Structures are given as structure tokens and as C-alpha cells.
Amino acid sequence: MRTKQISLKEVSWRGIIKNVYVFGILAAFIILFTAFSPKFIAPAGLAFIIQNVAPLIVVALPATLLLISGHIDLSVGSILAFSGIMMAFFSRSGVPTWAAILLVLPLALGGGWANGLLVAKLKINSVVATLVTSYVLLGIAKLISGDTIPFVKGVQDDFGFIGRSKINGVPVAIFFVIAVIVVFIILQKKSALGKYSFAIGGNREASTLAGLNTGRMIWILYMIVGVSAGIGGCLLASNMGVGSALSGLGFEFDVIIAILIGGTSWAGGEGSVVRSIVGAFIISVLAFGFNMMGIPSFYQYIVKGGVLIAAVYIDKIIKEKINA
Numbered sequence: 001m002r003t004k005q006i007s008l009k010e011v012s013w014r015g016i017i018k019n020v021y022v023f024g025i026l027a028a029f030i031i032l033f034t035a036f037s038p039k040f041i042a043p044a045g046l047a048f049i050i051q052n053v054a055p056l057i058v059v060a061l062p063a064t065l066l067l068i069s070g071h072i073d074l075s076v077g078s079i080l081a082f083s084g085i086m087m088a089f090f091s092r093s094g095v096p097t098w099a100a101i102l103l104v105l106p107l108a109l110g111g112g113w114a115n116g117l118l119v120a121k122l123k124i125n126s127v128v129a130t131l132v133t134s135y136v137l138l139g140i141a142k143l144i145s146g147d148t149i150p151f152v153k154g155v156q157d158d159f160g161f162i163g164r165s166k167i168n169g170v171p172v173a174i175f176f177v178i179a180v181i182v183v184f185i186i187l188q189k190k191s192a193l194g195k196y197s198f199a200i201g202g203n204r205e206a207s208t209l210a211g212l213n214t215g216r217m218i219w220i221l222y223m224i225v226g227v228s229a230g231i232g233g234c235l236l237a238s239n240m241g242v243g244s245a246l247s248g249l250g251f252e253f254d255v256i257i258a259i260l261i262g263g264t265s266w267a268g269g270e271g272s273v274v275r276s277i278v279g280a281f282i283i284s285v286l287a288f289g290f291n292m293m294g295i296p297s298f299y300q301y302i303v304k305g306g307v308l309i310a311a312v313y314i315d316k317i318i319k320e321k322i323n324a
Helices: 008-036 043-066 076-092 097-121 126-145 172-192 190-201 204-209 214-240 251-261 273-292 299-321
Strands: none
Touching: 008 097, 008 273, 008 299, 043 076, 043 172, 043 190, 043 214, 043 251, 076 097, 076 126, 076 214, 076 251, 097 126, 097 214, 172 190, 172 214, 172 273, 190 204, 190 214, 204 214, 251 273, 251 299, 273 299
């Protein structure tokens, strides 16, 4: 049976249609919440959205490249929580905040390295491997901090600087977001790592036969995701002002939802970090809008699920129509 080849023109049309509906969803929610209250787009509201979306964007962009390669990381929530706890632990021990962050990043890198070892070297399914890492890190995090939040007091005075502070009214977190966005757009569009991610996700066997060290590329991607989750954990802990083992609860699902809403294929080989940025903002806008309207948080999960199903179904229809 002959398989139909997808042309560059078809892929381009697919991308254009996805851009329309992803940006359309974001615009629709912004219009809806602004109609309810003009304060939604006030500087304070926008600052809140940016501060809360920062950790999600920082993690979702490298995780997008990873999913494009056909792999997933379910440990990002635990790496994020573990990193936040260690940042608070170092800070409470008298370590300057900037130094505490530098000490945390190698630990987060270790989590990504372990994932890469399990998936790329030992050939364990990425869902199983990263789930194992997630539980191990969550256990260590709880061992260090317990289920409560013990680091409310005793941290350095500048602990909240990167997560909550503003410079001339501009959240400091936005500088981290901009830097990460620039780096990963370049990585996807211009670097060999970005191109190889698409190649591996599209056809790993063919990539291997072509001489590409697919295992090495996947391992590198997992380490990048690990470091990014560490940065995200520091941003979140700084924003919350605490380190908690529970801070990453469900975070990995927000990452996955942001990526899939952005049109990245679950099967790999197709995706966009730009649309993942929009997907992350959709989640943050929903959270802020629902909180502003006084709607209980569990309704957010229902709406997120509905938006995700709609995005995946639209993507399915697009593929069927273009390939018809």
C-alpha cells in the first residue's frame, strides 16, 4: 500500500490554519474576560499574567522540541518543585539568591540527564521512564520539605526578585521569558538540534540510517528540558515566596496542554514553539480570568480539557482535509 507524501505546501497550509485557530482562541478569551471587566487588560492584570505564565513558557518551549522528536517528559513538575525547594533551602542557609539559583541548575540538569539515560540509553518508554524520575524526585522533595511549606521565613530578602519584582512597572520575569523565547525560536528554526528534532520525530529509523546519532540528540533534549524546569522552578518559588513539594502538582499537564493546544503532534515530527507560547498564554489567561470572575478553580480543568479536545480535533480535521 502506497503512503501519500506530505508536501511542504501542505505543511505550510497546516501551519497557517493552526496559527489562525490558536491565536483565535487566545483572542476570544481575552475579549470575553475584558468584556466582564476592563481591569483584565490593565497593567496590573497583564503583569500578573506574565508573572504566572513565565515558568510555563520556560518549560513548555524545550518540551515542545522534545515532543516534536516523539518523546515526552512527565517529570517536569517534580523537577520544578524540587528546584524551588532547593533554591529556598540554599537561600535559607544564607546563600545569596543568585548563587542559590546557580546551585539548583546542575541538580535540575541531573534530572534531565537521568531521563535521557533511561530513554536514550536504556531504551525505556519515555512515559514510563519520566514517570519513574518524577516519583523519585517528588519523594526526595517531600523528604526535604515535607508536604507543608517550611521555607516561608528565613530566605534572603531578594528571594522574590526574579518572580515578583518589577523594574519601572515591568515584571522582571518578562526578561526571562523573552530570553527563552528568542533562544528556542532560534533553536527550532536555525540550529541542527531543532532540525534533527523534526527528523527524529518524523522517522527515527530513517534518521538513524542517515547517520544521525538519535540517542545523543534525545539525551541532549532531555537535559535541556531538565535545566529549563529548574529555571521554571526558581521563577515559581520566587513568585510564591516559598519552596513546596506540592508546587509542581499538575504542572506537567499544563505543559502538555499548552504544547498540544499549540498544534504540536503527539506522534512527533510536527510542531511550533511559537504556538506553544500562545498555548501557555491561553492557560494563564484562563486562570487569571476565572480567578477575577470568582469561578472555582476546578472549572478551569474542565475548560482546559474542552479547549484541548477542540484543538486536537481541529488538528485532526485539518490533516484529513489537506491529505484528502
